Structure formats: structure tokens, C-alpha cells
Amino acid sequence: xxxxxxxxxxxxxxxxxxxxxxxxxxxxxxxxxxxxxxxxxxxxxxxxxxxxxxxxxxxxxxxxxxxxxxxxxxxxxxxxxxxxxxxxxxxxxxxxxxxxxxxxxxxxxxxxxxxxxxxxxxxxxxxxxxxxxxxxxxxxxxxxxxxxxxxxxxxxxxxxxxxxxxxxxxxxxxxxxxxxxxxxxxxxxxxxxxxxxxxxxxxxxxxxxxxxxxxxxxxxxxxxxxxxxxxxxxxxxxxxxxxxxxxxxxxxxxxxxxxxxxxxxxxxxxxxxxxxxxxxxxxxxxxxxxxxxxxxxxxxxxxxxxxxxxxxxxxxxxxxxxxxxxxxxxxxxxxxxxxxxxxxxxxxxxxxxxxxxxxxxxxxxxxxx
Amino acid sequence: xxxxxxxxxxxxxxxxxxxxxxxxxxxxxxxxxxxxxxxxxxxxxxxxxxxxxxxxxxxxxxxxxxxxxxxxxxxxxxxxxxxxxxxxxxxxxxxxxxxxxxxxxxxxxxxxxxxxxxxxxxxxxxxxxxxxxxxxxxxxxxxxxxxxxxxxxxxxxxxxxxxxxxxxxxxxxxxxxxxxxxxxxxxxxxxxxxxxxxxxxxxxxxxxxxxxxxxxxxxxxxxxxxxxxxxxxxxxxxxxxxxxxxxxxxxxxxxxxxxxxxxxxxxxxxxxxxxxxxxxxxxxxxxxxxxxxxxxxxxxxxxxxxxxxxxxxxxxxxxxxxxxxxxxxxxxxxxxxxxxxxxxxxxxxxxxxxxxxxxxxxxxxxxxxxxxxxxxxxxxxxxxxxxxxxxxxxxxxxxxxxxxxxxxxxxxxxxxxxxxxxxxxxxxxxxxxxxxxxx
Numbered sequence: 001x002x003x004x005x006x007x008x009x010x011x012x013x014x015x016x017x018x019x020x021x022x023x024x025x026x027x028x029x030x031x032x033x034x035x036x037x038x039x040x041x042x043x044x045x046x047x048x049x050x051x052x053x054x055x056x057x058x059x060x061x062x063x064x065x066x067x068x069x070x071x072x073x074x075x076x077x078x079x080x081x082x083x084x085x086x087x088x089x090x091x092x093x094x095x096x097x098x099x100x101x102x103x104x105x106x107x108x109x110x111x112x113x114x115x116x117x118x119x120x121x122x123x124x125x126x127x128x129x130x131x132x133x134x135x136x137x138x139x140x141x142x143x144x145x146x147x148x149x150x151x152x153x154x155x156x157x158x159x160x161x162x163x164x165x166x167x168x169x170x171x172x173x174x175x176x177x178x179x180x181x182x183x184x185x186x187x188x189x190x191x192x193x194x195x196x197x198x199x200x201x202x203x204x205x206x207x208x209x210x211x212x213x214x215x216x217x218x219x220x221x222x223x224x225x226x227x228x229x230x231x232x233x234x235x236x237x238x239x240x241x242x243x244x245x246x247x248x249x250x251x252x253x254x255x256x257x258x259x260x261x262x263x264x265x266x267x268x269x270x271x272x273x274x275x276x277x278x279x280x281x282x283x284x285x286x287x288x289x290x291x292x293x294x295x296x297x298x299x300x301x302x303x304x305x306x307x308x309x310x311x312x313x314x315x316x317x318x319x320x321x322x323x324x325x326x327x328x329x330x331x332x333x334x335x336x337x338x339x340x341x342x343x344x345x346x347x348x349x350x351x352x353x354x355x356x357x358x359x360x361x362x363x364x365x366x367x368x369x
Numbered sequence: 370x371x372x373x374x375x376x377x378x379x380x381x382x383x384x385x386x387x388x389x390x391x392x393x394x395x396x397x398x399x400x401x402x403x404x405x406x407x408x409x410x411x412x413x414x415x416x417x418x419x420x421x422x423x424x425x426x427x428x429x430x431x432x433x434x435x436x437x438x439x440x441x442x443x444x445x446x447x448x449x450x451x452x453x454x455x456x457x458x459x460x461x462x463x464x465x466x467x468x469x470x471x472x473x474x475x476x477x478x479x480x481x482x483x484x485x486x487x488x489x490x491x492x493x494x495x496x497x498x499x500x501x502x503x504x505x506x507x508x509x510x511x512x513x514x515x516x517x518x519x520x521x522x523x524x525x526x527x528x529x530x531x532x533x534x535x536x537x538x539x540x541x542x543x544x545x546x547x548x549x550x551x552x553x554x555x556x557x558x559x560x561x562x563x564x565x566x567x568x569x570x571x572x573x574x575x576x577x578x579x580x581x582x583x584x585x586x587x588x589x590x591x592x593x594x595x596x597x598x599x600x601x602x603x604x605x606x607x608x609x610x611x612x613x614x615x616x617x618x619x620x621x622x623x624x625x626x627x628x629x630x631x632x633x634x635x636x637x638x639x640x641x642x643x644x645x646x647x648x649x650x651x652x653x654x655x656x657x658x659x660x661x662x663x664x665x666x667x668x669x670x671x672x673x674x675x676x677x678x679x680x681x682x683x684x685x686x687x688x689x690x691x692x693x694x695x696x697x698x699x700x701x702x703x704x705x706x707x708x709x710x711x712x713x714x715x716x717x718x719x720x721x722x723x724x725x726x727x728x729x730x731x732x733x734x735x736x737x738x739x740x741x742x743x744x745x746x747x748x749x750x751x752x753x754x755x756x757x758x759x760x761x762x763x764x765x766x767x768x769x770x771x772x773x774x775x776x777x778x779x780x781x782x783x784x785x786x787x788x789x790x791x792x793x794x795x796x797x798x799x800x801x802x803x804x805x806x807x808x
Contacts (some may be wrong), residue, residue, distance in 0.1 A: 067585070094588060100618055105577045105611030109619075112581025115566065116516065118588065120581070132607070139571045140578070148559045148567035149550035150774045185775050185783075209777040238780070286780045 029167065029219060030355050031259040035226040036196055042229035051221040053195035053228045054083040054160075057202040058121065060232040062091045065119050067156075068206075070096045072106055072123030080125060081162055081221050107133035107159060111141050111211075114154035119206065124161040127215055128175040133159075141211040142186030155209030160202070163191065163215035164256050165307050165353055170346035173218075176255075176308040176339075178284045181213055182317060188212040188237060189284040193258040195226045200235030201282060208237060217256040240288035242295065246277035249363055250295040252304045252318060254281045257354065261305060264359040271360075274367055284314055292318065293325045300331035301366045305354045310338035332369035335362040438645035441692055442672060443662035447721050449729025458667055458674075462736050468509065468666055469731060470745065472501035472724050475525045477749045478534065479697070481757055482541055482555075486701040490761065491541045495556045499664070499696030501525050502723025503628050506669025507691075510677060511596060516582055517565045518575040518597045521556055522628065522695075526598070530563040534753060538760035545807045550774070551766040572603040576612030576625070580686075583621035587684055594677050596624040601690075602633025604647045613654040616686035623686040624676045625656075628663065630695035635708040651688035663691030664723040667730075694721070767807045768794075 038045055048056060061068050070084060076098045078085035088096035099106050103124055110122035124130045130137075137159070145153035165174045181189050188210050192198035198216065205212035217224075243258070244265060251261045258280050265276035277295050281287055296302050302322055304315035315336040322334060337354040345352050408416055415424060444456045451457045460468075479496040486494040497504065504525025511517075517526055524537070539546035541555035549559060549567060559567025566575070566582075579597035586593045603609060604627055616623045627647040631638055644650065651658025659676075661668045669691055676687035694717040698705045705714070731737035772787045773779065794801050 067588070069584075069588070097619070100611075100614045102611045102614065104607055105580075105615050108574065108577025108608055108611060109581035109584070109615050112518075112578035112583070113585045114581075115578060116582040116585035116589075118585035120585075135571060136574060136577070136608075140569060140574050143569070144567075145777065146774045147549065147553050147557070147569060149548050149552065151548060151559050151561040152567055153777070155777055188776075286776075286782055289782060 029223060030350075030353055031256070031263055033194075033220065033224045033259055034262065035224070036194055038227040039196060039229060039233075042233040043231045045227040045229050047225060048195050048228040049220075049222050050192075050195045050198055050216065050224045051081050051083045053199040053226075054202060054216060055085060055087070056228060056230065057199040057206075057232070058084060058087060059090070060203065061119070061121070061206050062087060062095060064232065067118035068095070068121065069113060069118060070121045070123070071099050071109070073101055073125050074098060075123050079123065081216075081218065083123070083160075083216075083221075103129055103132040104136055107136040107141070110157050110159065111136060111144070111154045114156035114211070115144070115152055118156060120154075120157045121206065122157065122159045124159060126173055126175075126218075127161040127163040127177050128172040130159075130161055130177060130213075134180070137181065137187065137211075137213070138184045142184045144186075144211075146186060153209070154211050157211045158202075158205045158208075158214060159212070160214045160216060162218035162221070164217045164219060165344070165349065166219045167349065168346065169218075169344070170349075171343045174307075174344040174349075176215070176306060178215060178254075178306075179308055179312055179314045179317075182285045182287075182314050184285075186210070187285060189215070190237060190282060191215045191217070191255040191284060192282065193217070193255055193280050194220070194224050195228045197235060197280075197282065199228055200233050201237070203232055204234040204237050207234060212237075215255065219256055235282075238283045238286050238288055240282060240291040241280045242291065243278040243280055244276070246275035246299065248274045248276065248299055249301040249303060249366060250277045250279060250292070250299045251359075251363075252279045252281055252292060252302065253306060254284065257305050257307060260354070260356050261359065264356045264363065267356060267360050268363050272364065272367065274363060276363070281318075287318070289321055289325070293322060296322055296326045297329045300329050301335075302330075303335040303337060303359065303362055303366065305337040305359055307339050307344075307353060309341045310336055311341050313338050332366040335366055337362050433644050433649075435643075435645055439648045439658070439660045439690075441660050441662050442668050443665045444667040444671060445665050445726055445730060447726060449726040449731075449733065451730075456667070456671060458671055460667075460670075462734075464509070465727070465731060466736065468505050469724070469727050469737070470749070471505050471525065471529050472666075472727070473745065474534075474749050474753070475501055475504070475528050476724065477746075477753050478524075478528075478537060481750075481753050482538075483697075483701065485541075485757065486555075491555050493555045493701055494541065495521055495700045496697035497522055497524055499694045499717055499722065500628055500630060502666040502727070503626070503663040503669055503691045503693055505529050506666040507596065507598075507624075507626055507673040507689075510670050510673035512593065512677075514564060514591075514593050515677070516579075516586065516593065516595045518579040518582070518595065519565065519568055520572065520575065520599045520603055520628075521568050521570070522600065522630075523598045524556065524558065527558055527560060527563060527565050530560075530565065532558070532560055532563055532565070534756035535759060536560070538756050539763070542760045542763065543765060544760055544763035545766045546760075546763055547766065550770045552770075573599055573606035573608040573612075575599070576603075576606075576609050577615055578612075579623055579625075580612050580616040580619065580621050583616065583623035583686075584619055587620070587622050592681050594622050594624060594681050596626055596673075596677075598626045598628060600633060601627060601629040601631075601638060601647055602636060602641055604650075605641060613650065613656060613686070613688070617654045617656050620684045621686055622680040622684050624673065624680055625651075625686060625688045626673070627688070627690045628693060629690055630663075630693045632695050632699070632705070632709070634699040634703060635705070637708075646690055646692075648688060648690035656686050656688050658688040658690070660690045660692060663693030664721050664726060666723055666727050693723075696722075765806045 110120040113120035268274040508529035543551040583595040
């Protein structure tokens with residue numbers, strides 16, 4: 001009976017399977033997700049994982065904004081990551097619909113919806129596939145308001161895309177392309193670390209009157225579970241969050257890597273007696289220079305970590321600005337623990353990613369500088 | 370992987386009296402059955418989801434019909450005579466005179482602004498010579514509330530809608546009256562009031578945007594349409610394919626208006642495409658399409674009017690390919706004698722020009738005389754020159770506007786950059802042309 005029930009449940013449920021490892025075991029993630037405390041200020045909460053918190057944000061939006069539409073590849077049946085499950089049935093096929101398989105079309109169409117005054121929420125199936133839309137994003141969306149003297153804009157556009165490593169994603173299902181867009185004035189780029197953050201930040205992006213790109217850490221879609229408020233709430237953009245205070249080293253990251261750094265902070269405290277201040281940047285563009293600099297002035301040491309390749313990665317922007325603003329406060333060179341300058345590999349992922357031991361070692365070096 | 374149909378599980382569970390599981394599985398099995406079509410291989414019809422057509426047992430490649438392509442719809446002959454009276458839109462004298470005056474005013478403005486670039490007064494210009502009919506004919510067939518997405522050679526649409534000469538000039542001079550706040554090169558016009566979305570240089574980007582705008586407009590239920598202009602060169606861009614496909618699948622009230630003027634800078638059409646122009650692509654997307662004589666303002670008007678009516682009534686896109694000829698150079702940065710003969714250009718200027726064809730129509734009806742022509746030419750030139758002189762004298766916008774509208778709000782980092790520029794300019798002011806700009 002139990003076996004029959006399991007068979008039934010697996011078939012009815014997700015299409016995501018956990019790939020068995022070569023030795024027949026499943027790969028554990030390189031971090032453990034720790035949920036944030038239950039928020040009390042936003043009303044009743046419900047247990048949700050990351051994709052469910054996204055669905056909740058989208059549900060709230062479709063309910064309150066009659067112009068809002070959600071579109072992209074496969075969103076109608078619920079999406080390949082289940083972020084839009086139930087929304088088409090609830091709000092209608094004119095509001096939640098599939099588009100042809102064409103990212104430049106998805107974003108171009110979304111810009112047009114936004115220009116006409118409606119709220120456009122475009123889904124790109126994987127951040128790795130956002131590049132055909134690069135021209136529409138950089139040359140059009142980002143510049144619409146400026147070039148028209150504020151007569152036209154696409155502030156009503158939000159683009160969502162799954163982002164970051166997932167254990168087996170390889171070159172084209174693991175990328176973190178935030179640095180390409182950080183170089184584009186007029187855009188906002190936002191990356192949440194958890195379900196509570198995701199819902200609040202996504203709602204802020206949707207409300208924000210500038211085109212926003214919202215990257216969703218796909219490895220957290222099922223793995224991250226928190227008590228998330230059912231009602232809508234916003235978390236401000238361009239405000240970095242200090243997750244834990246410390247006095248010796250500032251650690252900065254966003255998305256999945258925050259969870260790695262939280263573990264690194266514990267390791268540093270335990271093994272080195274080093275007190276780390278952990279900052280979640282959340283908004284990559286425009287980024288909260290003040291919070292990061294204030295922290296580095298206090299600690300004198302900065303480590304920035306991201307999965308994206310180190311050269312030209314966003315850590316280089318943070319590093320450059322911090323050394324301009326806090327040069328005399330620095331006790332050691334700023335450390336970047338990032339992906340290597342290679343495409344994202346498949347079988348070599350455990351060696352590629354900026355894991356906790358690499359971050360730990362970097363802290364050791366900074367302390368002993 | 371054989372998909373679960375739950376029927377087996379349902380029977381087994383109910384047999385063993387596990388009713389909740391059995392009933393649930395039975396319910397799911399019915400849902401699965403609904404999704405599947407009934408396949409009957411006894412019928413000799415293709416069952417493919419991707420295409421519905423008959424089988425054929427002769428191997429034959431479909432000929433792309435380039436010799437006798439899609440015919441060109443026209444109302445007037447090259448001498449301005451109506452060919453089939455039932456096609457004469459029978460517009461009032463006032464309307465037709467307005468068409469003529471708008472086309473000629475555009476032509477006059479083009480001559481003066483082209484010359485002003487040659488004299489170093491403005492940095493760049495693009496003329497509309499030969500294509501005035503495509504602009505005025507289509508603009509007249511639209512509702513003023515219809516949203517227009519253009520490429521860069523549609524100034525006549527804006528002129529028809531009443532964009533003042535002063536605003537054309539202000540944009541070209543990038544002076545303090547420019548609605549665009551001096552940020553773009555000349556001819557990148559836009560007008561919120563006239564529902565003309567600001568032009569951008571990248572080609573064809575407006576095409577999928579027009580589809581999105583049309584979709585939003587459809588949901589508003591206000592009977593508005595969207596029109597999207599582009600050239601035959603821009604139609605090669607991926608964005609064009611995207612826009613056509615999206616507008617058809619998403620059922621958008623949209624008119625695609627292709628100005629096929631023979632050249633994309635120096636690239637002639639036989640190097641741009643091998644099929645039967647742009648109109649032949651429409652059916653490939655499931656779109657109703659027509660090819661018209663773009664130099665016949667009535668043909669353009671009739672086609673656009675009918676396309677608009679049906680696009681809004683039926684929520685589907687229409688493709689109009691207006692055949693015309695680019696009499697002028699691509700822009701002031703181009704000298705087209707490098708790639709085409711003067712004879713070719715002269716043929717179109719003298720033998721098949723939208724302005725002269727309409728004038729012949731008017732003079733045949735006694736609506737326009739030589740005297741009218743002379744005094745109108747003089748008056749329109751004077752009006753343009755006056756606007757030109759006003760624009761010349763105007764200061765440029767305040768350099769503060771370099772930093773605004775990047776985002777809706779000013780952000781701290783940009784504000785710091787702004788302050789740093791001002792400190793710098795204060796210190797090195799003699800090296801910056803501050804006198805030309807508003808304070």
C-alpha cells in the first residue's frame with residue numbers, strides 16, 4: 001500500500017528528478033540551507049519552498065493588478081520549475097500564457113506590454129538562455145526612459161530567470177550572468193537568498209518603475225523552505241542586509257553563496273577565533289555601496305564570493321569601489337573567491353565552485369597577511 | 370518512459386477496497402484520457418500535432434514563386450488616374466489637399482534639414498524622399514489613439530498627426546525644446562501626445578515590442594490598434610521573425626507595415642532576401658498579407674484602413690508590404706552614387722513619385738492649380754525656414770539632464786558622479802562650451 005502510494009505520488013508530482021551519482025548515491029549540496037526566523041510583521045505565514053514563494057508573489061500580483069500578465073516558455077502548465085503552477089486556471093489564459101520559443105521575442109514582447117502601460121512579468125527558462133535577449137535588455141529596456149526624455153519607459157517590466165549552480169547543470173544550466181547586466185545603467189538586477197527574501201524582493205521588482213531582472217537560485221527551489229507570509233510585502237531594493245555582525249572580516253555574497261558564507265563564518269569562528277560580518281548584497285545593480293563600505297571600515301578585511309568566473313565578475317566592481325573608498329582602512333588585499341575562468345563544467349563542478357574550504361582558506365590568508 | 374495513466378492503479382486499489390486511493394487514481398486517469406486525442410489509424414489522414422494536411426505520394430519540392438510573386442495592389446496609375454473606380458476611397462477635397470500638403474511639407478523640411486547638416490548646423494539627418502506616400506497614406510488610415518512603433522524613416526506619420534515643425538527641429542538641433550531632452554541623434558523623434566513611440570537606432574527591435582503593446586492594448590478593450598513600421602532590411606533581423614510569430618500566436622491587433630524601398634544602405638534587395646519579398650513571409654506565420662504600391666497614397670490608405678479594421682475586429686496581425694523607392698541617400702553619412710546609378714534614381718523621382726501622382730489626381734479634379742502650387746511651395750518653405758531659424762537660436766538643454774531619467778529616481782552613485790562632474794567643470798570651465806547650454 002505504501003509502495004503503491006509512493007509510486008502514485010512520484011508520478012503525480014515533480015518532473016525534477018534527483019540524478020543518482022556514479023556510485024549510486026545522490027549528490028549532497030555544498031551547503032545546508034538554514035531558514036530565517038519566521039517574520040511576524042507581515043501577517044500569517046505558510047510553509048513554502050522557493051518556487052512556492054515565487055508563485056505566491058505572482059499570485060498576489062495577478063490578484064491586485066488587473067493589467068499584470070505572465071508569459072514565457074512553458075509557463076502555462078506551471079513552468080519547468082513549477083513557479084507558475086495554478087495561475088493560469090485561477091486568472092485565465094489571457095494572463096498566464098506560453099510564448100513561442102524565442103528569448104529575444106519574450107523580452108521584446110515584454111517591453112511592448114510595459115510600454116503600453118501593463119505589468120509584464122517575463123520568464124526566461126534558464127539565465128543561460130538570456131543572451132538572445134541581450135540587445136532588447138541592454139539597448140532597449142535599459143535605455144527606454146532616458147532616450148525618450150521620460151516620455152516612454154518600460155518600468156513595468158520584470159524578467160525572471162533561474163540562476164546559478166544546481167549540482168549537475170554544466171555549461172548551460174548553471175550560469176550566473178549578473179555581471180553582464182551590472183554594466184548596464186537603467187537596469188536593476190536582484191538576487192534573493194531564500195523564499196522569504198524572494199517573495200519580498202520579487203514584489204519590489206514588480207512594483208519598481210524600472211526594468212528589473214530577478215535571478216532565482218534554482219538549487220534552492222525545493223531545498224530552501226521557510227515560513228513565508230501569505231499576504232504581499234516588499235523588501236527594499238538596493239539595500240544590502242547584514243545577516244550577522246562581526247569585527248574581523250566582512251564577507252559579501254548573494255543568492256546561494258550566502259549559505260556557503262554563513263557556514264564559512266561558523267568555521268572561522270570555531271577554528272580561527274575570527275569574527276565575520278556576513279552581508280547579503282541582494283541588489284547587484286544599483287548596489288548598496290554604503291553598507292559594504294561601512295562594514296569594511298569596521299573590519300578592515302573584505303572577502304567577496306560568487307560562482308560566476310572571477311575575471312570581470314561582480315566581485316571586481318565591489319573590490320574596486322571598496323579600495324577607492326576604504327583604502328586606508330584595509331588590513332589586507334581584498335579577496336575574491338569565485339568560479340574559475342572556464343565555462344561551467346559538468347563532472348568537475350565540485351572542484352569549480354567557490355566552496356566553504358576555499359573561502360575559509362582565503363580568510364586565513366587575510367588574517368595572517 | 371511509458372506515461373502513468375493511473376487506470377491500472379485505480380482498478381487494483383479498488384479491487385483491494387483501498388477506496389480513497391482507488392477513487393483518486395480513477396479521477397486522475399480520466400484527466401489523462403481527456404488530454405489524449407483519439408487516434409484512429411484506420412483513417413488515412415496524418416495525425417501529427419504539428420501540421421494538418423493531406424498525405425501525398427509524389428516527391429515534389431514546393432517552388433518559392435519568385436517569377437510571378439504576390440501582385441502589387443494599386444488604385445492610381447503612374448499618372449494619377451484611378452484605374453478601378455470602386456477602389457477610389459473618394460476622400461474629400463479637404464482630406465486630399467491635406468495629404469498633399471503634409472507630403473510636400475515633409476519634403477520641404479527634408480531639403481532644409483539635409484542642407485543644414487551639410488552646413489554643419491546639425492550633426493546628422495535622414496530624408497524621406499520618395500516614401501512620403503507610405504507615411505501619409507497609412508497615418509491617415511489610423512485612429513489618432515493607435516500606437517505607432519517606427520524605425521527611422523516615418524517622419525511623415527508624425528507630421529500627419531500634427532507634430533509641430535518646432536518639435537522636429539528641436540530634436541534635430543537637440544536644443545532645450547527637444548521633447549527627448551537632447552539625448553539622441555537627429556530624426557530619433559517621439560511623442561507621447563501623438564502616440565508615436567520614440568525611435569531607437571537598433572533595427573527591428575520595435576517589432577516584437579509592437580506585438581507586446583498590441584497584446585496589452587487588446588486586453589484594454591478600447592478598440593485601439595498598433596502599427597509597426599520597418600524596412601525590408603530590418604525584416605531580416607531575428608527580432609522581425611520573433612515579432613511576426615508572437616503577434617500571430619498571441620492574436621494581436623497589429624499592422625506590420627514594411628517599407629520595401631529597394632535598399633538597406635547600399636545593400637539591394639537581391640542581397641537581402643531570395644524569397645518573394647516580405648509579403649510572402651506572412652503566410653508562413655499564419656498572417657494575412659498584402660503587397661501594395663507604396664507610391665500610391667490611396668492604395669496605402671485603403672490597405673491600411675482595411676487591415677486596421679480587421680486587426681481590431683478579429684484580433685489578428687496583418688502584414689502590408691509597401692513597395693517604394695528610396696530616392697535619397699540612406700543618410701547624410703551616405704553617398705548612394707557609390708552603389709546605384711543616377712538614372713535609376715531619376716526614374717523614380719520623375720516618373721513614379723507619390724507627390725506628383727497625387728498632384729495629378731488633384732489637378733484632374735480642378736482641386737489644385739499652378740498658382741496654388743507656387744504659393745504653397747513659397748508658404749511651406751517660409752514656415753519651415755522660420756522654425757529652422759528659431760531652432761538655431763535656441764540654447765541646448767541644461768547639462769543636468771545628462772544624469773536624469775536613467776532610472777525613474779536619482780540613485781546615490783549617479784548623484785555622486787553628477788557632483789563630481791560639476792566640481793570638475795567649475796575648475797576647468799574654460800574648456801567646456803557652457804554658453805551654448807541652458808543654466
